[in-house]
Amino acid sequence: MSWYEDWFNQDEYELVYHRRDEREAEQVVDLIEQLAQPAPGSEILDVGCGRGRHARVLARRGYRVTGIDVAERALQIAQARAAAEGLSNVRFVRHDMRNPFCQACFDGVVNLFTAFGFFEEDADHFRAIRAMATALRPGGWLVQDFLNADYVQRYLVPRDQEQRSGIEVIQERWIENGRVNKRIRLRRDGQEQIFYESVRLLRLEDFQQLYRAAGLTLEATRGDYAGGPFTPDSPRLILYARKTAA
Structure with a gap:
């Protein structure tokens, strides 16, 4: 079993990351809306959704959300919390991000809180980006939130x-x-x-290369959840890209 399947399934995960709360998730979704300006009712795929913290915020705002992850226990928790809120416009599915979930069936894709860079082989990172691009409709958008390697x-x-x-x-x-x-x-x-x-220290130029190969165009970067500019001292690398419309 990979480290991420083991660790992300543990109840103690939320104990360690207790500071990553609903308020932060609301701030992240605010930024997503500023960058991508999704149409009301857009269909959004949350890749590496974990316990559904961001997926549930998106669903509360009226988007139709599908969250995917390989951690089965995390997905069970996500589903239970969504049900407790009465959110009928979000679902959670066990799926490996390296494999296409569908073809051209989502308006937007999000990949948040460094739910990336886990794999030993760089080819698997490209597979995951390509699968995200494959899920997007032409002209669809991607927001990816990663660590800043320099920071x-x-x-x-x-x-x-x-x-x-x-x-x-x-x-x-x-x-x-x-x-x-x-x-x-x-x-x-x-x-x-x-x-x-264990996370690969991918940098902006790595993502630019991955995006180009997957048919994505990087349109903007941000360095924190408040929407500040990306610099070497930014805590985050947040990327906003679009799929080629052709």
Whole structure:
């Protein structure tokens, strides 16, 4: 099992990322609407949707949303939360982002909170971008939210720890072979669980190359969820692209 299927299925995932809340998701969707200006009722594919934090915000705003992910437990949680809100315009499907979900059936695609860069082979990253492009109708839009590799390298915190709900959370980070890696240690009642993350440090020029090969045109970048410009010191690399209309 890949690290992302293992870790993203754990209930403790939300404990570690407790700061990534509904308020942040609302801000991200505000930015998506500013960049893409989706038509009311647009059909949107959320690739790597996880527990559906962004998909549910999009659905609340009237879009028809499909969230895909490989983490089955995360999808179950997403579906339960959408049902609890009475959201009938969102669905969640287990699917590998490297494989096309459909052909020309969505107005927009989102890929958020660094739900990318996981794969060992760069060819798989291209497969995933191509699958996103394939899902778009001609002229459709893509918003992709990734880490800023320069920022990560400059400000990497090698280690931190905190107590959350009786659990000691220790995070250790390092950069190796063009990837940023994290070891997550969760200690409770004398027991320890260990999980890992590993993300390829893709840069703007890497995405530009991937987009061109997939028939996408990069139209804008942003450096944070407030819509600030992208610079080497930006915490995020947010990309807005369009599929060739022909």
